[in-house]
Amino acid sequence: MNKIITLVIIFVTTVIYSQEKAFTIVNKQVSWQKIYESTKSALEIKKILMTNGKIKFNNNESDNNNLSGDISDFIMDFKGAGYTRMGTPNYLSNSSKFSGNFKMEFKEGKYRVSISNIKFKGDSWSLYSGGIGVSSNGDDNLESFALTKDREYFKGQFQGRSSSIIDHSFSDLFDVSKYDIKNDENW
Numbered sequence: 001m002n003k004i005i006t007l008v009i010i011f012v013t014t015v016i017y018s019q020e021k022a023f024t025i026v027n028k029q030v031s032w033q034k035i036y037e038s039t040k041s042a043l044e045i046k047k048i049l050m051t052n053g054k055i056k057f058n059n060n061e062s063d064n065n066n067l068s069g070d071i072s073d074f075i076m077d078f079k080g081a082g083y084t085r086m087g088t089p090n091y092l093s094n095s096s097k098f099s100g101n102f103k104m105e106f107k108e109g110k111y112r113v114s115i116s117n118i119k120f121k122g123d124s125w126s127l128y129s130g131g132i133g134v135s136s137n138g139d140d141n142l143e144s145f146a147l148t149k150d151r152e153y154f155k156g157q158f159q160g161r162s163s164s165i166i167d168h169s170f171s172d173l174f175d176v177s178k179y180d181i182k183n184d185e186n187w
Contacts, residue, residue: 022167028151030142032115032170040176042067042106048176055102055173067104071115074098074173081168083161091145092165096120102174113174118142142166 024031038045042064049055057069075097078088085093100118104111119141143151146158154163172178 022171023146023154023163025147025152025154026116028143028147029116030118030146032118032166033112034167034171034174035110035112036175036177037110038176039109042104042111045104045106045111045176048179049174051179052173065106067106068102070099070101071173072097072099074169076165076169077172078165080172081165083165087161088165089145089157089162091120091140092162104174113170115170 022032022034024033040048046057046067050057054071054074055069056072057067075094076092078085078092090096098118098120100115102113102115104113119139121139145162146154148155
């Protein structure tokens, strides 16, 4: 019996520590980060990412090794992450549009993307009962769903399904190898 318990503990700790930590807490805010490998230049990557319409780069950048900008009206891909609508938290459904700020840093053969200030706009709602009314305009930030009240730790419910949906969606958004690049010269 002790051998089985020991094996289970070793397996669980290996699985937990081997998972990639894409989410971090920086200044009590949720931040997402991932490193991609690519032989393309920063300018080529910028051009490819601008084609989807969800990413807008800042125009005042003089350094090609660092790019920044905004994400807007981005819908999380829960189906691509392997989940159904019923198994997806409401704030990650098709009716919620996410936005945030990103920063891209380039080194030889790779680039790192960091996203912060992650917010979303969902459906507005109102609830009135017994003369008491509660309503929401649908605007919220990821911290209210991902972090504990003191904003020091991730909630347990976020670390499973929610984090994997968001990680998959952001990973696909910034992975230039997933974009179909059309060559304008062959018309």
